[in-house]
Amino acid sequence: MIDSQTTFDERQYAAAFRRDGYFICEDVITPGDVEQLRQAVASLPTRQEVRRKRNVYGVRNMLEICPAVRSLASKKSVRRFAAAVLGEHAFAVRAIFFDKVPDANWSLFWHQDNVIAVKERHDVPGFIAWSQKSGVWQVQPPAETLAQMVAVRVHLDDCGHGNGPLRVLPGSHRFGWLDDELDDWKNRVPEVVCAVRSGGVVAMCPLTLHASAASETAGHRRVIHIEYAAADLPAELEWNNRIGSAERHELSPAHRAPR
Numbered sequence: 001m002i003d004s005q006t007t008f009d010e011r012q013y014a015a016a017f018r019r020d021g022y023f024i025c026e027d028v029i030t031p032g033d034v035e036q037l038r039q040a041v042a043s044l045p046t047r048q049e050v051r052r053k054r055n056v057y058g059v060r061n062m063l064e065i066c067p068a069v070r071s072l073a074s075k076k077s078v079r080r081f082a083a084a085v086l087g088e089h090a091f092a093v094r095a096i097f098f099d100k101v102p103d104a105n106w107s108l109f110w111h112q113d114n115v116i117a118v119k120e121r122h123d124v125p126g127f128i129a130w131s132q133k134s135g136v137w138q139v140q141p142p143a144e145t146l147a148q149m150v151a152v153r154v155h156l157d158d159c160g161h162g163n164g165p166l167r168v169l170p171g172s173h174r175f176g177w178l179d180d181e182l183d184d185w186k187n188r189v190p191e192v193v194c195a196v197r198s199g200g201v202v203a204m205c206p207l208t209l210h211a212s213a214a215s216e217t218a219g220h221r222r223v224i225h226i227e228y229a230a231a232d233l234p235a236e237l238e239w240n241n242r243i244g245s246a247e248r249h250e251l252s253p254a255h256r257a258p259r
């Protein structure tokens with residue numbers, strides 16, 4: 001397990017993450033932790049189950065509704081994937097549970113994640129496309145906000161090529177929104193398949209171009225996807241959660257939306 005300081009070099013990790021926009025690490029949590037999380041997820045009330053974006057099976061608001069996921073988000077071995085890149089004050093802002101099973105199988109075309117969850121709606125320049133999902137405000141921030149976030153995806157099942165793994169285009173997180181350049185990126189940059197075993201992690205910048213195919217197998221493909229940030233939002237906007245750090249940090253002026 002990478003809790004032993006010897007096997008996880010934070011500097012090497014952070015350099016690779018900043019360059020590639022993703023990182024795969026096996027054996028981050030124990031089989032016992034995996035089992036506890038599987039049980040915690042299985043015992044969520046069914047009314048919390050939602051479908052997210054085009055038939056994607058997911059459960060939102062996991063930091064709010066699942067204490068085991070709150071603990072996971074603060075666990076050193078998991079949080080360090082965010083802290084090594086964003087700084088020690090990194091905090092978890094949102095978590096989603098994803099599963100793929102034969103009767104809830106799904107795929108997603110290449111995209112960048114483009115929303116964050118905030119406590120209340122305040123119309124601030126640069127923050128657009130407001131919506132409310134499962135009672136929580138979602139908004140598209142400037143790309144710079146997402147560029148300063150890390151998503152840590154904790155796997156609760158072995159996820160090989162046939163299980164609908166995440167696929168990424170390395171380096172695509174460094175260029176802002178890529179809607180108009182998607183074809184160029186797909187043609188030019190070989191995709192990486194993020195195969196990882198149960199208990200492992202895929203860390204990803206939300207701006208990294210990613211896609212996900214349907215699973216070809218009968219089992220689960222359970223992932224707890226935790227997003228971390230490290231800076232306050234501008235004006236009156238507040239992250240919907242700040243788990244794992246009590247400190248508040250201002251965005252640098254370069255990343256602050258004009259008022």
Ligand SMILES: O=C(O)CCC(=O)C(=O)O
Nearest residue numbers: 098108113165166212223
């Ligand atoms: O879990 C996956 O395979 C993909 C999830 C995804 O693309 C997303 O969160 O935007």
